[in-house]
Amino acid sequence: MELASVGALFMFRGNHPTRVDEKGRLKVPAEFKRVIDEKYGQQFYITSLDGKVAQVYPFEEWERIEQKLAGLSNFNPTKKKFLDRTNYYGQQVEMDGQGRLLLPQLLRESGQIKGEVAVLGNLTYLVVRNLELFKREIEEEKFTPEDEKTLDELGI
Amino acid sequence: MELASVGALFMFRGNHPTRVDEKGRLKVPAEFKRVIDEKYGQQFYITSLDGKVAQVYPFEEWERIEQKLAGLSNFNPTKKKFLDRTNYYGQQVEMDGQGRLLLPQLLRESGQIKGEVAVLGNLTYLVVRNLELFKREIEEEKFTPEDEKTLDELGI
DNA sequence: AAGATGTGGGAGAAAGTGGTTGAAAGTGGC
DNA sequence: GCCACTTTCAACCACTTTCTCCCACATCTT
Numbered sequence: 001m002e003l004a005s006v007g008a009l010f011m012f013r014g015n016h017p018t019r020v021d022e023k024g025r026l027k028v029p030a031e032f033k034r035v036i037d038e039k040y041g042q043q044f045y046i047t048s049l050d051g052k053v054a055q056v057y058p059f060e061e062w063e064r065i066e067q068k069l070a071g072l073s074n075f076n077p078t079k080k081k082f083l084d085r086t087n088y089y090g091q092q093v094e095m096d097g098q099g100r101l102l103l104p105q106l107l108r109e110s111g112q113i114k115g116e117v118a119v120l121g122n123l124t125y126l127v128v129r130n131l132e133l134f135k136r137e138i139e140e141e142k143f144t145p146e147d148e149k150t151l152d153e154l155g156i
Numbered sequence: 157m158e159l160a161s162v163g164a165l166f167m168f169r170g171n172h173p174t175r176v177d178e179k180g181r182l183k184v185p186a187e188f189k190r191v192i193d194e195k196y197g198q199q200f201y202i203t204s205l206d207g208k209v210a211q212v213y214p215f216e217e218w219e220r221i222e223q224k225l226a227g228l229s230n231f232n233p234t235k236k237k238f239l240d241r242t243n244y245y246g247q248q249v250e251m252d253g254q255g256r257l258l259l260p261q262l263l264r265e266s267g268q269i270k271g272e273v274a275v276l277g278n279l280t281y282l283v284v285r286n287l288e289l290f291k292r293e294i295e296e297e298k299f300t301p302e303d304e305k306t307l308d309e310l311g312i
Numbered sequence: 313a314a315g316a317t318g319t320g321g322g323a324g325a326a327a328g329t330g331g332t333t334g335a336a337a338g339t340g341g342c
Numbered sequence: 343g344c345c346a347c348t349t350t351c352a353a354c355c356a357c358t359t360t361c362t363c364c365c366a367c368a369t370c371t372t
Binding site for chain 4: 252258
C-alpha cells in the first residue's frame with residue numbers, strides 16, 4: 001500500500017500497533033518510513049509534553065517549532081513551560097540501519113512506552129503510546145451531547 | 157550519532173540525565189561534547205542567576221555576553237544585579253582529559269547539583285540541574301487555557 | 313517462493329567511573 | 343618574613359559498564 005500524498009495536509013495518519021523491544025528500540029512502521037525516506041533525513045527529535053505520550057518529530061519539523069518559539073520573549077511563561085517539558089523529555093536520535101529509533105529512557109519509564117505500543121500519525125509528527133493505556137483511555141472517554149453537536153455542525 | 161547543526165538557532169537541545177560524582181565532577185554527555193569539540197575550546201564559564209540551576213557556557217559564548225554588557229553604563233542597575241549574581245556563583249573551569257567539569261562548590265550546594273542531574277541544551281549554553289527538583293517543578297507547572305491558546309496561535 | 317518487513321542478540325567500541333599520585337595552595341611556627 | 347609541613351585539589355591512568363552497530367534469523371505479504 002502507499003500513503004496518499006494528494007495535497008497532503010496530513011503527513012502521517014492512522015494507527016500501527018507495534019512493539020518496543022527490550023532495548024527500548026521502536027521499529028518505525030514501514031508506511032511511515034516510506035514518507036520519512038522520501039521527505040526527511042535520518043534525524044529525529046523525540047519528546048513529550050505530558051510524559052505519557054512520546055512525540056516523534058522528523059528533525060526538520062522540530063526546527064520549525066523552534067523557529068516559531070524563537071519569536072516569543074524568553075520570559076513568556078508559555079514558552080518557558082513548553083521548553084521545560086520538551087527539554088526534560090527530549091532527545092535527538094538517529095534511525096539505525098534497521099529503521100529503528102531508540103526511545104529516551106526517561107520517556108519509556110514515565111509513559112510506560114514499552115512492550116505493545118501504538119504508533120499514530122498526527123500531522124507532521126508521530127505519537128507513540130502504550131497500547132493498553134491508550135485502550136483504557138478510549139473506553140473511559142464518552143461522547144457528550146456537546147461533542148455530538150460540534151460534530152453535527154462540522155457535518156461529520 | 158551526529159548532532160545536526162542545520163542553521164542552528166539552538167546549539168544544544170534535549171536532556172541527558174547523568175550524575176555528578178562525589179568530587180563534584182560533571183561528565184559532559186557525549187552528544188554535547190561532540191558539538192563542543194567541533195566548535196569551542198576546553199574553557200568554560202559556569203555560573204547561575206538564581207543559584208538553583210547551573211549555566212555552563214563555552215567560554216567564547218560567555219565573552220559575547222560580556223561584550224553585550226559592556227554596552228551598558230556601569231551604573232545601570234540591571235547590569236549591576238546581573239554581574240553581582242553571575243560573579244557570586246561564577247567560576248572559569250577547564251574540561252579534564254575525561255571530558256568532566258568541576259562544578260563550583262557554591263552552586264553544588266545552593267542548587268543541590270549533585271547525584272542525579274539533568275544536563276539540558278539551551279541555545280548557546282548548557283543547563284545543569286538536580287533531576288528530582290526539575291521533575292517536581294514540571295509536575296507543578298500546569299498548562300492553563302491561556303497557554304493552550306498561545307500555542308494554538310503559533311500552530312504548535 | 314521470494315522479497316520485504318520485523319526481531320533478537322552479540323561483539324566491539326565508546327562512554328562513564330573511581331581511584332591514586334603529584335603538585336600547588338594554604339597554614340602555622342620559628 | 344621565610345621555611346616547612348599539611349591538606350586540598352586537579353590531572354592522569356586504568357577499569358567497568360553501556361550502547362551502538364551490524365549480522366542473522368523469523369515472519370509476513372504479494
